[in-house]
Amino acid sequence: xxxxxxxxxxxxxxxxxxEVSPDDASTFDLQILIRQLRKQVVAQAFAPLTTxxxxxxxxxxxxxxxxxVNQAIQTEQNRARLVARIVSLAKIALRATGVNLAGN
Amino acid sequence: MWGLRTGAPMYQTRRRTRLLxxxxxxxxxxxxxxxxxxxxxxxxLVRTQLAYSLSLRSYFAAVEEFADAQVKIADHRIDxxxxxxxxxxxxxxxxDLGQAATLEERQRIIDQLVKDVxxxxxxxxxxxxxxxxxxxxxxxxxxxxxxxxxxxLAASQKxxxxxxxxKADQAAILELTRAVGLNSEKITSIVDEIAKISQxxxxxxxxxx
Numbered sequence: 001x002x003x004x005x006x007x008x009x010x011x012x013x014x015x016x017x018x019e020v021s022p023d024d025a026s027t028f029d030l031q032i033l034i035r036q037l038r039k040q041v042v043a044q045a046f047a048p049l050t051t052x053x054x055x056x057x058x059x060x061x062x063x064x065x066x067x068x069v070n071q072a073i074q075t076e077q078n079r080a081r082l083v084a085r086i087v088s089l090a091k092i093a094l095r096a097t098g099v100n101l102a103g104n
Numbered sequence: 105m106w107g108l109r110t111g112a113p114m115y116q117t118r119r120r121t122r123l124l125x126x127x128x129x130x131x132x133x134x135x136x137x138x139x140x141x142x143x144x145x146x147x148x149l150v151r152t153q154l155a156y157s158l159s160l161r162s163y164f165a166a167v168e169e170f171a172d173a174q175v176k177i178a179d180h181r182i183d184x185x186x187x188x189x190x191x192x193x194x195x196x197x198x199x200d201l202g203q204a205a206t207l208e209e210r211q212r213i214i215d216q217l218v219k220d221v222x223x224x225x226x227x228x229x230x231x232x233x234x235x236x237x238x239x240x241x242x243x244x245x246x247x248x249x250x251x252x253x254x255x256x257l258a259a260s261q262k263x264x265x266x267x268x269x270x271k272a273d274q275a276a277i278l279e280l281t282r283a284v285g286l287n288s289e290k291i292t293s294i295v296d297e298i299a300k301i302s303q304x305x306x307x308x309x310x311x312x313x
Binding site: 028031032035036038039040042043045046047049050052053056057059062063065066069070072073076077079080081082083084087088 | 171174175178181182185186188189192196224227228231232234235237238239241242244245248249252255256258259262263265266269270271272273274275276279
């Protein structure tokens with residue numbers, strides 16, 4: 001399939017051969033067509049930008065997983081707090097048995 | 105200052121040594137303490153992604169500015185070609201008008217000229233619309249990519265938050281190390297070293313004939 005650029009090149013080449021032709025109407029129509037094609041070429045240069053929208057980035061799974069990680073963080077923080085309490089109780093128990101801990 | 109005060113310094117030293125050994129064994133056997141190098145890389149990854157998102161934003165802004173300039177150039181070029189075509193129509197009509205014998209014939213030539221010029225000029229509108237739509241599509245795509253990258257960044261930050269989290273095992277070690285007056289990060293790095301040595305040893309053992 002011929003592109004607009006290729007068509008423009010062929011018509012431009014043809015117009016060069018017709019410039020010596022006595023048929024002014026044909027030459028005129030061809031010149032108009034070439035100029036109209038030049039406008040199409042200008043607009044066509046932006047066409048690749050329209051294909052950009054057809055390749056989306058999939059991030060929905062990440063959005064779904066983030067609250068789960070958040071939950072894991074909460075759970076771990078609760079566990080850490082529990083451990084801190086257990087250790088704290090152990091220190092109290094140690095003190096009760098006569099082991100003296102500084103800084104408490 | 106934390107520390108065991110049970111009397112004799114020798115006894116205190118022995119107790120600390122036992123406690124530290126116990127900590128190393130617990131930490132290295134459970135493997136739940138996040139290695140220092142993993143924490144560092146995670147933090148660095150978030151910093152890098154944050155910097156990348158900023159440079160991505162400036163990149164999009166520059167490309168969009170360039171695209172806007174190209175639209176102006178394209179519009180100007182289309183207007184220029186349209187003027188050339190209209191001039192050609194006018195030049196074609198002039199000799200015909202001079203040769204027109206009647207008023208009707210003259211009017212017919214003028215009507216044709218107006219029709220040609222109007223048709224030529226109005227044909228530019230869909231072309232210019234096509235160009236602005238394409239650039240709008242680029243800008244929309246930029247916004248989509250930017251939004252997607254912000255989700256990726258947020259996910260990295262969430263993971264980093266988990267990695268940097270003081271986990272239950274780490275909290276226990278921290279509490280115990282406070283009692284013997286040692287820095288928990290130091291303990292973590294010591295555990296890393298122990299794990300590395302263990303791996304090296306395990307590798308050496310497998311290589312033995």
